[in-house]
Amino acid sequence: MELSMTELREVAAYAVACAEPALAIYERDRPDDPRPRAAVAAAKAFADGGERTKAIRDSAWAAHRAYQETRDAGLAAASEVARAAVAAASAAFLHPLAKATQVLHILGPAGHAARAFEIDAGGDRTVGAGHLERAAGLAGPVVVGVLARYPSAPPGRGRPGELVRELDATLRRFKVGP
Structure with a gap:
């Protein structure tokens, strides 16, 4: 599989658009x-x-440390936001390998941000669903085309993983076709 720089930039822009509102x-x-x-x-x-x-990678590692620190401090919503930021920075390094885990670089920012919004709203899953709906609307044809080259999102990873799989299924069903 090949990924052009234009495609990588589109995926990164999408990741930013999904993560940024939760900051x-x-x-x-x-x-x-x-x-x-x-x-x-x-x-x-x-x-x-x-x-x-390397600065992008370094910023991702720094955000990962922020995730760990907020997780350890019991700041669950903040830790999910930091994970969304890690995933957004990682989108620039999406690998052209047909592995389900690569889908997390594309959709992880939306899944973690949605979870952060849910937690911040006292666990209200409709709030997360609303963010996923916005994220689905932000996914243009380039992003959906890149996503379609990969297997479906991997199992596991708790509620954020569930949110990623929901978004993945939505984009594949409604934007890519049967």
């Missing part, structure tokens, strides 16, 4: 921690034509 949750809980926003900004810079550099 306010993280920043409310951790106002002095810029790591998730920096990871999303690095992905956006790539999507806007920047180079695929």
